[in-house]
Amino acid sequence: xxxxxxxxxxxxxxxxxxxxxxxxxxxxxxxxxxxxxxxxxxxxxxxxxxxxxxxxxxxxxxxxxxxxxxxxxxxxxxxxxxxxxxxxxxxxxxxxxxxxxxxxxxxxxxxxxxxxxxxxxxxxxxxxxxxxxxxxxxxxxxxxxxxxxxxxxxxxxxxxxxxxxxxxxxxxxxxxxxxxxxxxxxxxxxxxxxxxxxxxxxxxxxxxxxxxxxxxxxxxxxxxxxxxxxxxxxxxxxxxxxxxxxxxxxxxxxxxxxxxxxxxxxxxxxxxxxxxxxxxxxxxxxxxxxxxxxxxxxxxxxxxxxxxxxxxxxxxxxxxxxxxxxxxxxxxxxxxxxxxx
Amino acid sequence: xxxxxxxxxxxxxxxxxxxxxxxxxxxxxxxxxxxxxxxxxxxxxxxxxxxxxxxxxxxxxxxxxxxxxxxxxxxxxxxxxxxxxxxxxxxxxxxxxxxxxxxxxxxxxxxxxxxxxxxxxxxxxxxxxxxxxxxxxxxxxxxxxxxxxxxxxxxxxxxxxxxxxxxxxxxxxxxxxxxxxxxxxxxxxxxxxxxxxxxxxxxxxxxxxxxxxxxxxxxxxxxxxxxxxxxxxxxxxxxxxxxxxxxxxxxxxxxxxxxxxxxxxxxxxxxxxxxxxxxxxxxxxxxxxxxxxxxxxxxxxxxxxxxxxxxxxxxxxxxxxxxxxxxxxxxxxxxxxxxxx
DNA sequence: GAGAAAAATCGTAACGTTACGATTTTGCGG
DNA sequence: CCGCAAAATCGTAACGTTACGATTTTTCTC
Numbered sequence: 247x248x249x250x251x252x253x254x255x256x257x258x259x260x261x262x263x264x265x266x267x268x269x270x271x272x273x274x275x276x277x278x279x280x281x282x283x284x285x286x287x288x289x290x291x292x293x294x295x296x297x298x299x300x301x302x303x304x305x306x307x308x309x310x311x312x313x314x315x316x317x318x319x320x321x322x323x324x325x326x327x328x329x330x331x332x333x334x335x336x337x338x339x340x341x342x343x344x345x346x347x348x349x350x351x352x353x354x355x356x357x358x359x360x361x362x363x364x365x366x367x368x369x370x371x372x373x374x375x376x377x378x379x380x381x382x383x384x385x386x387x388x389x390x391x392x393x394x395x396x397x398x399x400x401x402x403x404x405x406x407x408x409x410x411x412x413x414x415x416x417x418x419x420x421x422x423x424x425x426x427x428x429x430x431x432x433x434x435x436x437x438x439x440x441x442x443x444x445x446x447x448x449x450x451x452x453x454x455x456x457x458x459x460x461x462x463x464x465x466x467x468x469x470x471x472x473x474x475x476x477x478x479x480x481x482x483x484x485x486x487x488x489x490x491x492x493x494x495x496x497x498x499x500x501x502x503x504x505x506x507x508x509x510x511x512x513x514x515x516x517x518x519x520x521x522x523x524x525x526x527x528x529x530x531x532x533x534x535x536x537x538x539x540x541x542x543x544x545x546x547x548x549x550x551x552x553x554x555x556x557x558x559x560x561x562x563x564x565x566x567x568x569x570x571x572x573x574x575x576x577x578x579x580x581x582x583x584x585x586x587x
Numbered sequence: 588x589x590x591x592x593x594x595x596x597x598x599x600x601x602x603x604x605x606x607x608x609x610x611x612x613x614x615x616x617x618x619x620x621x622x623x624x625x626x627x628x629x630x631x632x633x634x635x636x637x638x639x640x641x642x643x644x645x646x647x648x649x650x651x652x653x654x655x656x657x658x659x660x661x662x663x664x665x666x667x668x669x670x671x672x673x674x675x676x677x678x679x680x681x682x683x684x685x686x687x688x689x690x691x692x693x694x695x696x697x698x699x700x701x702x703x704x705x706x707x708x709x710x711x712x713x714x715x716x717x718x719x720x721x722x723x724x725x726x727x728x729x730x731x732x733x734x735x736x737x738x739x740x741x742x743x744x745x746x747x748x749x750x751x752x753x754x755x756x757x758x759x760x761x762x763x764x765x766x767x768x769x770x771x772x773x774x775x776x777x778x779x780x781x782x783x784x785x786x787x788x789x790x791x792x793x794x795x796x797x798x799x800x801x802x803x804x805x806x807x808x809x810x811x812x813x814x815x816x817x818x819x820x821x822x823x824x825x826x827x828x829x830x831x832x833x834x835x836x837x838x839x840x841x842x843x844x845x846x847x848x849x850x851x852x853x854x855x856x857x858x859x860x861x862x863x864x865x866x867x868x869x870x871x872x873x874x875x876x877x878x879x880x881x882x883x884x885x886x887x888x889x890x891x892x893x894x895x896x897x898x899x900x901x902x903x904x905x906x907x908x909x910x911x912x913x914x915x916x917x918x919x920x921x922x923x924x925x926x927x928x
Numbered sequence: 929g930a931g932a933a934a935a936a937t938c939g940t941a942a943c944g945t946t947a948c949g950a951t952t953t954t955g956c957g958g
Numbered sequence: 959c960c961g962c963a964a965a966a967t968c969g970t971a972a973c974g975t976t977a978c979g980a981t982t983t984t985t986c987t988c
Binding site: 255256257267268271272275299300302303304305306307308 | 944
């Protein structure tokens with residue numbers, strides 16, 4: 247029955263065992279210059295006294311924190327429907343970091359929060375060994391800043407910066423093309439697009455894919471059918487109501503996320519329109535959310551859990567000094583039809 | 588144009604300004620014993636050289652980390668539908684911590700992860716100044732451990748431990764009673780309950796409320812109508828299918844979370860039953876998710892955003908030494924009818 | 929303008945850890 | 959049992975910060 251009175255340190259252990267602090271420290275990390283017998287003795291005492299290394303001391307000394315910061319961008323007020331993406335991503339990150347003594351810690355970024363400020367705090371305060379960053383813009387200042395400092399990071403989403411950096415991305419151009427083409431192939435010719443804020447790289451790529459699909463079908467691009475804005479369910483619902491206000495509502499809506507799709511469906515019903523029948527709603531998701539709705543929505547799917555895994559993987563390899571060319575990956579979405587399964 | 592070559596420290600500043608490290612340190616925190624003029628000079632230089640305090644050094648010296656750990660329990664595989672609760676909670680936490688130089692960091696806990704291990708790492712490694720913990724059990728060992736160490740924390744959910752501790756909780760007994768009574772008042776007499784794993788305090792309270800409502804209506808408790816298990820959409824869907832396998836399906840299902848409700852609806856449709864008409868699904872949620880579904884589900888609502896705010900508030904006040912009696916709060920749910928709004 | 933009080937600044941030690949070179953102990957051939 | 963290499967252990971310094979008592983400078987009083 248140990249007392250655990252106050253925290254045990256190397257000093258405590260050294261006194262207890264009549265060894266030097268140095269030897270204790272080395273023994274705990276299986277240093278080759280300490281006798282196996284001593285190692286056993288030290289580890290036993292450490293367990294008995296409940297020793298745990300003081301992370302800030304280790305960090306101060308070594309510069310290593312054992313922490314990975316995950317800065318996740320939530321491009322909407324957390325109003326109505328919580329965004330489940332983050333849990334899926336973290337699950338993937340955790341899966342990759344399993345057993346690696348890196349701990350992921352998550353911070354949420356919104357449109358209001360100054361992302362650069364957060365990044366600076368983390369880098370300058372040495373709060374993490376690496377950063378996983380989402381919500382990239384073409385000329386992302388946070389990315390630029392980290393590149394300048396040579397701080398290890400990986401982004402979810404590309405930038406247009408000249409200097410290459412590790413990234414993982416879903417092919418949003420493809421996804422939007424897929425979704426739009428699917429709608430067109432179902433005979434829907436007035437296809438609307440509900441898109442994220444225009445500043446995001448993500449948004450531009452989606453717009454490009456959407457326009458390409460329209461062009462291929464020989465349909466003129468109509469800016470009135472494109473909405474840029476927050477990605478909350480409430481915002482999407484509003485946008486959908488607005489789209490359907492006139493006498494000529496769209497016959498399909500291509501959505502940027504599952505939450506957006508839920509909002510769009512609600513907006514349609516507000517106008518007395520039936521999703522799937524009157525207006526086809528095509529979702530883009532990283533979870534299986536859309537398949538649970540009624541009717542199940544056709545969805546451009548790319549697993550967020552896998553995304554998390556790869557992001558963490560790239561970061562780990564970046565920390566190991568892997569060349570940046572190996573740390574860039576574009577994943578394709580697959581169109582999951584909305585049929586009842 | 589500053590060079591930012593490598594990190595600026597107090598030493599750097601001191602040399603640059605020909606002051607002592609002590610004075611610089613004090614100036615930066617507006618110490619009363621340093622000349623206002625000097626303070627200005629120091630701060631200017633700090634800004635110019637991009638000085639930021641090294642958090643691990645501060646932590647080592649002071650014992651303060653400026654970090655609040657949020658350990659969020661996700662009682663299901665992150666399979667199908669991501670859980671949006673966490674974003675809502677964090678939003679609330681951030682709202683409370685705004686401007687307080689505490690940073691919340693989130694870690695996810697699952698049934699497989701050893702929560703005690705995580706807590707120990709955080710406490711012993713001095714990784715945070717306080718912990719917000721969810722997924723409590725009646726004899727929660729993590730809580731007991733933190734109480735023993737006198738480590739500041741607050742739980743989302745109560746325990747049955749003798750020693751009092753700060754907590755915030757939704758009245759789950761009431762919520763389940765509300766939901767069940769609502770179903771009964773609609774003439775549904777075979778009410779099923781899909782509940783979390785029995786180990787959670789949460790689960791027991793819900794079961795109690797459910798049974799009380801049944802008893803008040805003079806209906807016998809039928810264990811076959813109660814499911815304990817994971818709270819994922821897939822698990823809930825399975826459970827619902829099983830419940831509706833016999834020739835006498837329930838006429839209502841009381842769900843523990845929004846994700847569970849979504850799964851239940853899908854399970855019903857799998858069996859050719861229409862949620863809301865054939866079987867009433869009553870949800871329990873902290874976001875407005877249920878109101879977006881078709882048909883909108885009646886829901887026992889208590890804001891998760893507010894929950895986050897209060898959890899952070901209690902923790903802040905606990906750190907300030909507030910008496911534990913002031914740091915316990917039970918919030919009631921309100922039944923939101925499922926009508927189209 | 930001397931002396932004392934007040935204001936401003938400084939130096940040292942410590943937080944717990946690890947890196948590195950120095951020192952002691954052990955094992956072994958002769 | 960000596961000498962010497964190898965194995966094991968040790969001491970010191972440093973990471974960047976803050977607390978505290980000591981010291982210097984300024985200001986005020988008579």
